[in-house]
Amino acid sequence: MTRNKPNIWKYSLSAVKGIYDAYAVSMINFLRKPVTEEYPEYKRPLPERSRGRIILTRDPDGDERCVACYLCSAVCPTSCISMESAEREEDGRRFAIWFRINFARCIYCGQCEEACPTLAIQLTPDYEFCQYEVLDFVYEKEDLLVDHGGRHPDYNFYRHAGVTEKGDKGAHPDEEEPVNLKSNMP
Ligand code: SF4
Numbered sequence: 647m648t649r650n651k652p653n654i655w656k657y658s659l660s661a662v663k664g665i666y667d668a669y670a671v672s673m674i675n676f677l678r679k680p681v682t683e684e685y686p687e688y689k690r691p692l693p694e695r696s697r698g699r700i701i702l703t704r705d706p707d708g709d710e711r712c713v714a715c716y717l718c719s720a721v722c723p724t725s726c727i728s729m730e731s732a733e734r735e736e737d738g739r740r741f742a743i744w745f746r747i748n749f750a751r752c753i754y755c756g757q758c759e760e761a762c763p764t765l766a767i768q769l770t771p772d773y774e775f776c777q778y779e780v781l782d783f784v785y786e787k788e789d790l791l792v793d794h795g796g797r798h799p800d801y802n803f804y805r806h807a808g809v810t811e812k813g814d815k816g817a818h819p820d821e822e823e824p825v826n827l828k829s830n831m832p
């Protein structure tokens with residue numbers, strides 16, 4: 647039985663080609679214009695939907711949007727949101743007496759924002775809030791509450807949910823007239 651001799655030339659050529667390819671890639675990148683961005687002198691603009699620091703927003707009337715429904719807290723996979731609810735004496739509107747987010751545990755998944763029925767809680771593109779002390783990542787309501795509506799400046803949950811005014815039935819501001827069941831007209 648005869649054994650085939652290994653083709654030394656073939657293996658040598660592929661080894662040389664491999665070395666040449668590696669050097670070629672290095673040289674191409676060596677001569678290319680650098681792409682390094684000098685942070686923090688240059689801050690790359692982030693997409694509007696980037697998920698960073700969380701805020702609690704207000705409706706167009708300046709009221710707090712959060713009605714302390716606990717949905718964000720319930721859906722949060724890291725259980726980093728906690729609050730206590732109360733009702734306003736004058737109109738029974740719910741609000742959070744205190745509202746706390748532990749950013750040391752938050753994974754910026756955005757599920758709290760998805761769950762929020764009032765668009766109160768929103769993630770922003772702001773990622774610059776490093777701290778030396780881990781407890782400084784615990785943000786209270788006064789740290790989270792802003793004086794604007796964030797991404798949805800015109801939305802007012804109470805108006806869309808149907809506000810009861812002076813005993814009348816509430817209505818959605820964009821609500822259409824009820825369908826006349828006794829008419830065949832579209
Ligand atoms: S972004 Fe995710 S982890 Fe962070 S508070 Fe919201 S639900 Fe929790």
Ligand code: SF4
Binds near residue numbers: 711713718767
């Ligand atoms: S932020 Fe939104 S989901 Fe969370 S308690 Fe307030 S209203 Fe409910």
